[in-house]
Amino acid sequence: MAIPHPIDWTADGAVRILDQTLLPDAERYLDLDTVDAVAEAIRTLRVRGAPLIGIAAAMGLTLAVRGGSASLDAVCAASRLLGATRPTAVNLHWALARMERRASLAVAAGDNLAQALRQEADAIWDEDRAMCARIGAAGAALIGGDALILTHCNAGALATGGMGTALAPVYTLHQAGRRVAVVADETRPLLQGSRLTAWELTRAGVPVTVITDNMAASRLRRGDITCVIVGADRIAANGDVANKIGTYGLALAARAHGVPFYVAAPTSTVDSATPDGGHIPIEERAAAEVAGWRGHPAAPPEATVWNPAFDVTPGELVTAIITDRGVFAPRDVAGPA
Numbered sequence: 001m002a003i004p005h006p007i008d009w010t011a012d013g014a015v016r017i018l019d020q021t022l023l024p025d026a027e028r029y030l031d032l033d034t035v036d037a038v039a040e041a042i043r044t045l046r047v048r049g050a051p052l053i054g055i056a057a058a059m060g061l062t063l064a065v066r067g068g069s070a071s072l073d074a075v076c077a078a079s080r081l082l083g084a085t086r087p088t089a090v091n092l093h094w095a096l097a098r099m100e101r102r103a104s105l106a107v108a109a110g111d112n113l114a115q116a117l118r119q120e121a122d123a124i125w126d127e128d129r130a131m132c133a134r135i136g137a138a139g140a141a142l143i144g145g146d147a148l149i150l151t152h153c154n155a156g157a158l159a160t161g162g163m164g165t166a167l168a169p170v171y172t173l174h175q176a177g178r179r180v181a182v183v184a185d186e187t188r189p190l191l192q193g194s195r196l197t198a199w200e201l202t203r204a205g206v207p208v209t210v211i212t213d214n215m216a217a218s219r220l221r222r223g224d225i226t227c228v229i230v231g232a233d234r235i236a237a238n239g240d241v242a243n244k245i246g247t248y249g250l251a252l253a254a255r256a257h258g259v260p261f262y263v264a265a266p267t268s269t270v271d272s273a274t275p276d277g278g279h280i281p282i283e284e285r286a287a288a289e290v291a292g293w294r295g296h297p298a299a300p301p302e303a304t305v306w307n308p309a310f311d312v313t314p315g316e317l318v319t320a321i322i323t324d325r326g327v328f329a330p331r332d333v334a335g336p337a
């Protein structure tokens, strides 16, 4: 099964990324050798998906000390720059906080800062790969067999350091020889569903049907969808879930048609410091993303545009959250307060 690898190190310690803005037209890799270049790649969605943003930021932070001479102050300044790229995915801030902690400990102990940060970035990546595999196993056990799964955006290998979150149960069932297929929402405005989810599933040999977002409710009414599985950018302490804009509407439609609505996410996406979805910062992106597509106008220039990149689905609409620690009711996912 061919699962893409959206990030890697180069031999000399730069960060190699698959430029996801070019998919599915071109599979092009970029070598990033400055913190600024990594920040630009995150901001412009060349690398995207909550867990992968965290991994990319951790790897990017190592570039601040690549020459070997940089100080803790330089690490903190680079961390602030990377942390300001996208507000919603908590994995970004989680990974950077972890890197800063490791840097402080290394400096206090007189250890090699560059080596310590490289080890920590590798650990974050390795742990994410393992968490994806555990989410896959837990989700596959929950679904239990052949399935037609509806998903939104891309929460697959392209969004993580491993086999994905929402797509991990799909890959796990497929590998186990089950008949599993996916219906992928196109995911306006940036088409992560049709460009990315459909791309990685077809490469892996998993059948996929692409629909536009406004077809999802009709498809759920048809009665052939086993369950909906989506990823998450942040899960608040009460189980409210921020994910790609359109997730909330999909959850409402799934509830109306009695279809289970699952969220799949690693522990690094659970933010127990945020009490509920109302406190999750929602990124608003440029009007041009809605008003046009790759230079072609889709709205008159006089029209006003609203472009929130994420929405919040109340925990009550979520059947269960599939994590690397098992399957939880939304209100229980953050553990005791």
Ligand code: MRU
Pocket: 045, 048, 049, 050, 051, 089, 152, 153, 154, 155, 156, 159, 160, 164, 165, 166, 192, 230, 231, 232, 233, 243, 244, 245, 309
């Ligand atoms: O704007 P994006 O493409 O970074 O949004 C990605 C999503 O909303 C994903 O569903 C989420 O990050 C989970 S990825 C495992």
